[in-house]
Amino acid sequence: MSRLVRASGALLLSGALVASSAVAAGADTAEDPAFTLTVLHGNDPESQLLHASADAGFGGAARYTTLFRQLRAEEAAGGGTGEAAERGVVSVNSGDMYLPGPELAASLEEGAPFYDAIVANEIGYDAVAMGNHEFDFGPDFYARFVGDLTGDTRVVAANVDVSGEPGLAALADSGRIAPSTVVETGGERVGVVGALYPDLASISSPRNVVLDEVVGPVQAEVDRLTADGVDKIVLISHLQGIAFEQRVGQELTDVDVIVAGGGHEVMAAPEDALVPGDEITANPVTGDPLHYPLVVSDAEGGDLPIVTAGSDYEYVGRLVVNFDDAGELVSVADRSGAVRVSGTGEDAVEEDATVRAEVTEPVAAHVDSLAETEVAQSEVGLDGTRDPGVRTQETNLGSLMADALLDTGRRRAEEYGVPEPQIGIQNGGGIRNGSVIPAGPLTVLDTYSIAPFANQTVVVPDLPRTQIKELLEHGVSAAPAADGRFMQVGGVNFAYDPERTAQEVDAEGTVLTPGERVRNVVLHDGTVLVADGEVVDGPPVSVATIDFSARGGDMYPFRGAPFTVVGTTYQGALESFLTTTLQGRVTAADYPEGGSGRIVVGEEATDPGTPVTGTLEQVREPVREGVSAHFRYSTDAPDSDNVVALFAEGTSPGDGEPLATAKAHKSEGRTAVRTRGLGTGEFTAYLLDGDGAVLAGPEAFEIVPRR
Numbered sequence: 001m002s003r004l005v006r007a008s009g010a011l012l013l014s015g016a017l018v019a020s021s022a023v024a025a026g027a028d029t030a031e032d033p034a035f036t037l038t039v040l041h042g043n044d045p046e047s048q049l050l051h052a053s054a055d056a057g058f059g060g061a062a063r064y065t066t067l068f069r070q071l072r073a074e075e076a077a078g079g080g081t082g083e084a085a086e087r088g089v090v091s092v093n094s095g096d097m098y099l100p101g102p103e104l105a106a107s108l109e110e111g112a113p114f115y116d117a118i119v120a121n122e123i124g125y126d127a128v129a130m131g132n133h134e135f136d137f138g139p140d141f142y143a144r145f146v147g148d149l150t151g152d153t154r155v156v157a158a159n160v161d162v163s164g165e166p167g168l169a170a171l172a173d174s175g176r177i178a179p180s181t182v183v184e185t186g187g188e189r190v191g192v193v194g195a196l197y198p199d200l201a202s203i204s205s206p207r208n209v210v211l212d213e214v215v216g217p218v219q220a221e222v223d224r225l226t227a228d229g230v231d232k233i234v235l236i237s238h239l240q241g242i243a244f245e246q247r248v249g250q251e252l253t254d255v256d257v258i259v260a261g262g263g264h265e266v267m268a269a270p271e272d273a274l275v276p277g278d279e280i281t282a283n284p285v286t287g288d289p290l291h292y293p294l295v296v297s298d299a300e301g302g303d304l305p306i307v308t309a310g311s312d313y314e315y316v317g318r319l320v321v322n323f324d325d326a327g328e329l330v331s332v333a334d335r336s337g338a339v340r341v342s343g344t345g346e347d348a349v350e351e352d353a354t355v356r357a358e359v360t361e362p363v364a365a366h367v368d369s370l371a372e373t374e375v376a377q378s379e380v381g382l383d384g385t386r387d388p389g390v391r392t393q394e395t396n397l398g399s400l401m402a403d404a405l406l407d408t409g410r411r412r413a414e415e416y417g418v419p420e421p422q423i424g425i426q427n428g429g430g431i432r433n434g435s436v437i438p439a440g441p442l443t444v445l446d447t448y449s450i451a452p453f454a455n456q457t458v459v460v461p462d463l464p465r466t467q468i469k470e471l472l473e474h475g476v477s478a479a480p481a482a483d484g485r486f487m488q489v490g491g492v493n494f495a496y497d498p499e500r501t502a503q504e505v506d507a508e509g510t511v512l513t514p515g516e517r518v519r520n521v522v523l524h525d526g527t528v529l530v531a532d533g534e535v536v537d538g539p540p541v542s543v544a545t546i547d548f549s550a551r552g553g554d555m556y557p558f559r560g561a562p563f564t565v566v567g568t569t570y571q572g573a574l575e576s577f578l579t580t581t582l583q584g585r586v587t588a589a590d591y592p593e594g595g596s597g598r599i600v601v602g603e604e605a606t607d608p609g610t611p612v613t614g615t616l617e618q619v620r621e622p623v624r625e626g627v628s629a630h631f632r633y634s635t636d637a638p639d640s641d642n643v644v645a646l647f648a649e650g651t652s653p654g655d656g657e658p659l660a661t662a663k664a665h666k667s668e669g670r671t672a673v674r675t676r677g678l679g680t681g682e683f684t685a686y687l688l689d690g691d692g693a694v695l696a697g698p699e700a701f702e703i704v705p706r707r
Contacts, residue, residue: 088186094261095131156194231327398488429484641690
């Protein structure tokens with residue numbers, strides 16, 4: 001049995017080593033290899049077509065295309081010391097070729113091409129793996145992408161059965177989708193096998209696409225290839241994290257290289273230049289830096305290098321491996337590593353002219369149009385960071401998203417024949433902007449950055465209270481660790497104790513270990529659902545959420561409960577909530593920094609207080625300059641100090657004194673507010689109590705000049 005060690009500019013075969021990326025020195029010499037193979041790989045491009053998210057001087061599909069082609073030409077022409085004269089190159093991508101969001105939205109415009117497919121075609125991959133995000137818009141959309149691939153690019157997945165989806169099945173019948181492909185390069189045959197995360201249905205929308213476990217189907221395909229005389233095999237897998245690839249690699253035989261995808265790990269040699277702000281990721285198994293390559297022992301004790309290279313068109317991975325006459329892997333060239341995609345400095349590359357003209361420019365124009373359309377003003381920064389953030393605790397942006405789902409479910413309940421939901425649940429993993437959006441304008445582009453996926457807003461009616469507690473238990477079952485299942489909530493406050501027993505469920509949402517963390521649950525109307533950790537008997541509760549969660553995504557224990565889609569995505573729900581219900585204004589009072597206490601650690605939930613509701617409606621339009629503005633109002637908190645108050649556009653209660661007021665002391669009635677001296681323009685009206693708290697509003701109206 002042989003192992004890889006470092007000697008003479010390469011990793012050479014030597015003694016035993018387990019799951020390490022730091023390779024010890026040992027051998028003095030090595031026989032000249034018979035064949036050198038360069039594996040050029042991309043990972044998780046995810047529609048980041050324009051440039052790196054943190055620095056416009058790096059990344060971008062146009063620069064990436066130039067660099068990939070440049071490296072391929074260089075590798076085909078020759079290599080370094082200790083490499084063979086006979087050499088070849090394979091070009092692969094480990095999946096997530098696109099991601100719902102503002103840049104992919106450009107491909108959704110009527111008559112637009114599939115921009116991500118144009119990039120893939122210009123790069124000219126030999127093979128690409130399936131990623132989970134390929135199914136976010138469903139199998140039909142993915143079939144469009146695969147159908148737009150040209151040349152010899154093949155989509156490979158050994159553990160995926162697409163026969164239940166006609167569009168993808170037709171592509172499989174034509175050979176565009178297959179378990180593997182064989183690439184002829186430099187006079188040698190190289191097999192490329194694919195694999196996809198087996199629990200795909202829990203994180204995306206594969207519909208009738210069927211997933212198997214990984215090791216069995218992959219090994220069967222590897223065995224078929226080796227029986228056909230293929231002795232160099234690359235596995236390109238998308239298993240959501242390199243720890244999974246490590247486990248799989250240790251159970252396989254006759255695989256020479258694994259290109260991992262889905263985890264976004266930055267794996268690089270210590271001397272590799274990184275995109276500013278990036279650091280080499282720690283190995284989740286050992287805690288050591290993920291130096292390039294990571295080497296594990298396969299099922300027979302042989303060395304198996306695993307590589308990945310970040311995401312978002314920021315790096316091209318270059319793995320250079322040497323084989324002997326028998327087709328055995330004997331070394332990995334020391335120059336292997338991640339090559340950053342740069343537009344500045346000594347390693348800068350020019351943008352590919354075709355990709356710039358056919359992709360970058362039209363996509364940038366589309367994104368610019370989204371960025372110019374304002375939907376709201378926020379008084380407060382909105383926190384969408386991950387950890388700590390939406391995957392670990394309540395945040396104000398998480399509450400805003402959950403409220404948007406709840407609001408949409410309530411407003412559309414009658415239209416879609418469902419009960420009005422009392423609770424909104426948004427999984428933290430579905431909030432994707434990953435940052436604090438500063439106070440100020442919110443644009444359509446911001447809503448796509450927050451809620452980029454194709455998740456539909458749904459209502460799950462009449463769940464028993466025991467199941468409501470199970471859902472809440474699941475949301476906090478990974479705490480304090482960051483996890484996409486952590487829930488942001490609307491319409492409810494709850495307290496939990498992370499020191500108590502966490503819930504465990506299986507893939508079908510069956511509770512294996514009942515959680516004991518959720519201690520107290522109170523709806524915002526004051527109804528107690530859980531007290532002292534015990535469910536309080538009472539009527540069922542309806543939930544607004546996203547179809548991803550309702551179908552068991554993140555293993556939420558809805559367990560097949562029926563749900564109704566209410567006609568919009570979660571991005572659409574957010575945009576509508578901002579523009580319609582909130583009237584374009586996110587206040588610090590409603591969404592304070594740090595949250596409003598909806599989710600707390602402890603035994604007692606935050607008291608939601610007695611909710612006060614009201615309505616306010618303008619009854620005469622237009623309002624002429626100097627003429628009173630008339631309003632109809634109602635409230636369940638009538639008081640002699642209540643007033644209808646007028647404010648200039650852009651201001652609200654708490655910003656200053658009202659411009660004018662009129663008494664509104666009844667439970668319902670009409671009142672007229674004098675506008676003399678206010679001039680013309682846009683104004684807002686609120687129904688306020690004696691302390692200035694908002695009972696209803698804002699109601700926008702305009703004062704126009706006298707005739």
